[in-house]
Amino acid sequence: MANREPVVRSLLENDLYKFTMWQALLHSHPGAQAEYAFVCRNTTAFPxxxxxxxVEEELERLCSLTFAQDELDYLRSxxxxKSDFVDFLxxxxxxxxxxxxxxxxxxxxxxxxxxxxxxxxFEIFVLYIVNELYFRRLPSGTEVQQVARERLRGKIAYLKEHKAALTQDAEFPFIFxxxxxxxxxSGEWHEEVVRTFAEEVPEHFRGTSNVLFAKRYGLTPIGTMAHEYxxxxxxxxxxxxxxQKAALEGWVQEYRGDLGTALTDVVGMDAFLDDFDLYFAKLFDGLRHDSGDPAEWGEKALVHYKKLRIDPRTKRLVFSDGLDIPRAAGLYRHFAGRIPTSFGIGTDLSNDTPHKALNIVMKIMSCNGQPVAKLSDTPGKTLCEDETFLAYLRQVFRHPVKSA
Known part of the structure; x- marks a missing residue:
């Protein structure tokens, strides 16, 4: 450990939605027990x-860290x-x-x-620990850095070149x-990417899920809820x-109008909309897409809002599934003038190098001794260790089996 730079630098270097879900669940279900499991979905350069x-060394170090006072002050701001949650941290x-x-x-x-x-x-820390340790073992140096920086410059050039199309909706321009x-x-490269976007295209780049970087660069921390909640x-x-209705109601009671973007794909968009009635549609500011065809998903959301006689331009669609900037820009143009959109872009920003990115997750598998599951609208993203429960969940929500 002494011979290499540690991966985890701060407990604040976590995604915002981990803090927001953490607070909500600490207040509502402090005694719940759970199990999470790490999964790699693709082939790797080495086992x-x-x-x-x-990884064990990094986890030992993680377990020795505490929040610094300035980090607690930032969260409190x-x-x-809530004050009691920051006191807990x-x-x-x-x-x-x-x-x-x-x-x-x-x-x-x-x-x-x-x-x-x-x-x-543990989830986010485990994932970026594994990522960084993995890529440290692959060839690095000036060639990898040069390619990564060229690709970053290409993204910025694209945004500047397509400025007119990305402000097609003057009231709601393209933001990501x-x-x-x-x-x-790596942490170093991720920080360079965030800093560069913030400096070069602030009209489009509006924030980060990384709470440490949000604090460090005066950006908006972004995130509400994830599937595990x-x-x-x-x-x-x-x-x-x-x-789903119980979870959404719990969120409403915790945040009272803040953090109003609901995740739709735990049991599929159709089943979500069955539960997302006028009450929730008025209380939540918008919806987040994370699986299935994004244009089809957005069209379903528009139909739903119109059916409820809600003006879609008072809501927002957030897209966050496997995006790059051109794909996000295409979705922006598709919905421009009909409903505001924004885009959370992950791997294509922080890991666009000559090396193949890892497709790794760490998901909740059980809670209070019972299996839990996600029925994704994308084949291959459904995750559950208990086939009986998965079949029951499909039956309850009339969710079709989707082949890869």
């Missing part, structure tokens, strides 16, 4: 099991962060006993199990955010058919 010892430490790392042949197995409000925070923390090439409600004692 990830080779990273086991280094965000109007949706002031004494919080990750517990090494709640996370296990082992090698299973070539596979790297990482599981976090324990109180939900302790283990949920950095969502690249979990799958970044809604999935946990599958195990909180509500009728399964009602878990």
């Amino acid at each position: 990830l099991a080779l990273l086991k010892e280094e 965000l109007r949706f962060m 002031s004494v919080f430490r990750f517990q090494r006993r709640f996370i296990e790392v082992r090698a299973d042949g070539d596979r790297l197995v990482i599981k976090a199990k324990g109180p939900l409000v302790h283990v949920m925070g 955010f950095d969502f690249g923390l979990r799958r970044r090439y 809604l999935q946990a409600y599958q195990a909180f004692g509500f009728r399964l058919r009602d878990f």
Whole structure:
């Protein structure tokens, strides 16, 4: 460890939605237990099991860190962060006993199990620890940096060249955010990307999910909820058919109008809209897309708002699934003048190098001893270890099996 730079630099270097979900669940279900599992979805240049010892060293260091006073002060300055939650963070430490790392042949197995409000925070750290350790083992140097910087300059040139098209809706121009923390090439490169976009195209680049970078560069921290928040409600004692409504109501009660973007794809867009009635449609500012065809998804949202007699231009669609800037720009043009849009772009910003990016996740698998699941609108993104529960969930929400 002493011979290399540590990966984790601060407990504040986490995605904002981890803090917002953490606060909501600490207040509503402080005693919940959960299990999270790490999954790599693609082939790798070498077996990830080779990273086991280094990952363990990084986790030992993570568990020694605490929030600095200036970091706590920053969180307290965000109007949706409650004072008691920041007080909780002031004494919080990750517990090494709640996370296990082992090698299973070539596979790297990482599981976090324990109180939900302790283990949920491991996710993003584990993902960018594995990413950075992985890419440190691949060829680096000036050639990789040169290619990455050329691609970054190309993105900025595209934004400047297409400025007219990206301000097609004068009231709501094209805006995007950095969502690249979990799958970044390295902390140093991620910071350079964020800083460069903030300096070069501030009219389009409006924030980052990385709370440390938001603090450091005076950017807006971006994020509301992720799948794990809604999935946990599958195990909180509500009728399964009602878990989405219970989760959305819990969010409304916690944030009272702040952080009003709802995630739609835990059991598919159609099932979500069945639950997203006039009450929720008026209370939430908009919707976030994370699987399935984005244009089709957006058209369904427009039809739904119009059916409820809500002016779509008073709401917003946020897209965040596998985007690059040209694809996001195409979606902006598709919906311009009909509904405001914004775009969370991850891997293509923070890990666009000559090396193939890892497709890794760390997802909640069970809560309170019961399986939980996501039924994705994208084939291959559904994740559940219990086929019986998955089949039951499909039946309850009439969700079709989608082949890859």
